[in-house]
Amino acid sequence: MADGLVLSEPRAGDFIIYGLSGTDLEHFGRLLALLNQPDFGLFSALCERDLWVEGKSQSAIESIVSVFIASGRGQELVQRVIRREVSLTEQETTLFRSVSTATQVLSTFAKQVGTQYLRQVIRPLVLTIVSGSWSFEVDPDKLEEGEQVMVNTLHLVRSCEDMLQHIVATIDQCPRSLWRACKSMFEIVNEKFPSSALKSVGGLFFLRFVCPAIMVPETSGVLDSTPTPQQRRKLVLVSKSLQSLSNAVEFGAKEPYMMGVNKFIRNGTPQMQTLQQRLAVSLSPLSLSFSLSSRELDWIFDDDDEIADSLSLSGIGIV
Amino acid sequence: MDQEGPPTTVEEPAPSFIVDADSCFTLHAALRKEMEKINEILEVVQEETKPSYALVEEFKTVMDLLGDAREATMSSQMRASTGTNAVRSLCVSLCVSFFWMDRLNGMELGSGRNPTCLQEWLRLCLHLRWRPRMPKAPRAPSDRAWAS
Numbered sequence: 383m384a385d386g387l388v389l390s391e392p393r394a395g396d397f398i399i400y401g402l403s404g405t406d407l408e409h410f411g412r413l414l415a416l417l418n419q420p421d422f423g424l425f426s427a428l429c430e431r432d433l434w435v436e437g438k439s440q441s442a443i444e445s446i447v448s449v450f451i452a453s454g455r456g457q458e459l460v461q462r463v464i465r466r467e468v469s470l471t472e473q474e475t476t477l478f479r480s481v482s483t484a485t486q487v488l489s490t491f492a493k494q495v496g497t498q499y500l501r502q503v504i505r506p507l508v509l510t511i512v513s514g515s516w517s518f519e520v521d522p523d524k525l526e527e528g529e530q531v532m533v534n535t536l537h538l539v540r541s542c543e544d545m546l547q548h549i550v551a552t553i554d555q556c557p558r559s560l561w562r563a564c565k566s567m568f569e570i571v572n573e574k575f576p577s578s579a580l581k582s583v584g585g586l587f588f589l590r591f592v593c594p595a596i597m598v599p600e601t602s603g604v605l606d607s608t609p610t611p612q613q614r615r616k617l618v619l620v621s622k623s624l625q626s627l628s629n630a631v632e633f634g635a636k637e638p639y640m641m642g643v644n645k646f647i648r649n650g651t652p653q654m655q656t657l658q659q660r661l662a663v664s665l666s667p668l669s670l671s672f673s674l675s676s677r678e679l680d681w682i683f684d685d686d687d688e689i690a691d692s693l694s695l696s697g698i699g700i701v
Numbered sequence: 702m703d704q705e706g707p708p709t710t711v712e713e714p715a716p717s718f719i720v721d722a723d724s725c726f727t728l729h730a731a732l733r734k735e736m737e738k739i740n741e742i743l744e745v746v747q748e749e750t751k752p753s754y755a756l757v758e759e760f761k762t763v764m765d766l767l768g769d770a771r772e773a774t775m776s777s778q779m780r781a782s783t784g785t786n787a788v789r790s791l792c793v794s795l796c797v798s799f800f801w802m803d804r805l806n807g808m809e810l811g812s813g814r815n816p817t818c819l820q821e822w823l824r825l826c827l828h829l830r831w832r833p834r835m836p837k838a839p840r841a842p843s844d845r846a847w848a849s
Contacts, residue, residue, distance in 0.1 A: 392718070401722035409766045410725040414718070416759055417728075423746075423756045430742050433735045442731030445724040453718045 392418040392453065417446065418453050422462055429466065429483045440486065447490045456491060460563045463487045464570045474575040478585050485590070488563070492591035495559045497603055500595045503552045505604045507545050508596060511620060512605070512613040519615065521639040535642035541616075542623045542646050549592065550657055560591070561661060568662035580658045584628035587661060593628075597621040623647070627654050729767055736764065 394411030402410055417424050425446065428434075434442040450459040467484035471477045478485055493500075517529055518538040525531065564583045572579035596617050599605035609617060623643045626633060627650050633640035732739065743757045 396718055398717050398719045399722050399725055400719070402725070409763060410722075410729070412759070412763045413729065413732075413767060414720060414725070416756065416763060418718075419756065423753055424760060427742050427746050427753075428739065431738060433738060434731060441727045445728040445731070448724050449718075449720055449728070452720045 391415075391420060414449055417449060418455065422458075425459075425462075426466075429463070432481075432483045435481050435483060435486055440490070443483070443486045443490050444494070447487060447494055451491070451494060456495070456559060457562055457566065459487065460491055461566045461570065464567055468570055468574050471575075474578045477571065477575060477578055478582060478589075488586055489590040489594070491563065492560055492586065493594075493602060495557045496591055499555055499557055499560075500592075500602050500604050503549065503555055504592065504595050505599075507548055508599050508604050508617065510544075511541055511616050512609050514616075517612075517616075518619045520619065520642055523639075524615075531639075531642070538616075538619055538623065539643060539646045541620055542627075542643070543650070545596075545620060545624060546627070546650055546653065550653060553657060553660065556587075556661070560587075564661040565663065580655065580662060581629060583658045583662045584654065587658075588628035589625055593621045593625050596624070627651065628658075630654070732764065733768070 392415045394408055394415045397407075397411040397414045399407055399410055399414075434440070447456070447459065450456050463484040467478060467482065478488075514537075516537045517526065517534050518541065519525055519529060519534050520531055520538060522531060525534075564586055567586050568579045568583050571582040575582075595602040595604050597614075599617065600608045619640075622640065623646060626640075626643070627647045630647070630651050632644040632647050743760065746753045747757045
């Protein structure tokens with residue numbers, strides 16, 4: 383939603399709920415209208431005690447986020463949770479590190495608006511990793527017979543470099559709404575913790591969005607089936623390496639077996655910073671694509687929020 | 702001839718926000734599960750923030766209404782789902798039956814009966830089988846999994 387735009391108070395009748403009609407529609411519509419108050423009153427109250435941060439309650443956060451996105455208020459929600467998290471944080475080293483409603487909302491928002499991006503950009507690389515026969519294992523205690531740490535480290539680093547290059551090259555395909563969320567993250571964090579602003583952008587994009595999709599690809603639609611333990615291990619190692627690169631933190635005594643990746647982190651840091659700066663200050667070109675296959679109807683909104691904003695102003699809303 | 706009448710006002714259409722019922726059910730279930738804690742939070746809000754009084758009252762009213770509606774809604778959803786599955790099964794069975802009847806009579810598919818009718822059945826099958834669904838976001842991994 384555009385900055386400064388004031389929404390009129392939503393009413394129960396503003397909501398069309400698939401599968402509901404009559405009294406049910408009216409009652410649930412009242413609940414959604416209540417959640418959608420311009421001042422975020424109910425949502426703020428619900429955030430007070432981080433009621434739904436446990437894994438089992440993730441679906442509640444997903445529902446809340448999808449309702450706000452449908453109302454064209456996804457960006458407002460993101461900005462609000464970022465502001466809340468920043469205002470509650472005293473030490474910048476702990477910024478967005480805890481499990482809270484804010485971090486859950488950011489992860490869920492990124493995933494909901496970025497599913498197509500993950501499928502188009504991340505999926506081919508993940509497929510390459512899981513289908514390859516080479517090992518990435520760098521922990522001497524977990525090596526199979528005949529494997530060498532040095533060779534595996536080279537494979538791991540090569541794969542991480544490919545991943546970084548591909549993400550940088552295709553960053554224009556990043557959903558505009560996620561890009562705007564990154565920009566909001568930079569601006570809000572920059573007010574209080576300037577030195578952490580760029581890293582926070584990387585945290586949102588990599589820690590909350592890309593890395594979970596690499597590590598658990600079957601839950602993001604990146605892979606159709608669950609990877610084998612060996613495949614999962616490779617994905618975990620790539621994910622850890624990218625996450626450390628995003629934080630610009632080299633591996634140390636805590637995980638000494640990962641220190642072979644530090645060269646990749648040192649070499650990739652300038653490129654990562656450029657990427658984070660790009661996400662923080664500029665927006666990707668607006669794109670909208672629509673495809674229809676013979677067996678299924680597949681809408682691809684590369685920019686859900688932007689379009690939702692426009693359609694909401696025209697009297698239509700989308701999820 | 703110019704006529705001056707009252708200025709015409711154009712009412713802006715109310716926005717329509719489209720949400721799937723599953724999201725509503727999940728949200729409602731999560732709210733009900735934590736109702737005790739939420740009430741504690743809202744009581745504090747009510748005491749300290751006067752403008753939120755209406756919000757608190759409306760929330761309690763809506764949750765009471767939904768508490769009664771929940772069972773009926775779920776059972777009607779189940780009936781609707783069961784009904785759709787039954788019709789889908791019937792359509793598939795009919796198509797298969799038509800196919801085998803024609804084959805047994807040595808005819809090509811659809812030649813023994815009105816082809817348009819058969820096409821309609823197939824279309825209905827396709828509609829029921831491949832109806833567009835609202836995309837549901839996949840479950841995110843717990844942040845705790847990232848700690849290790």
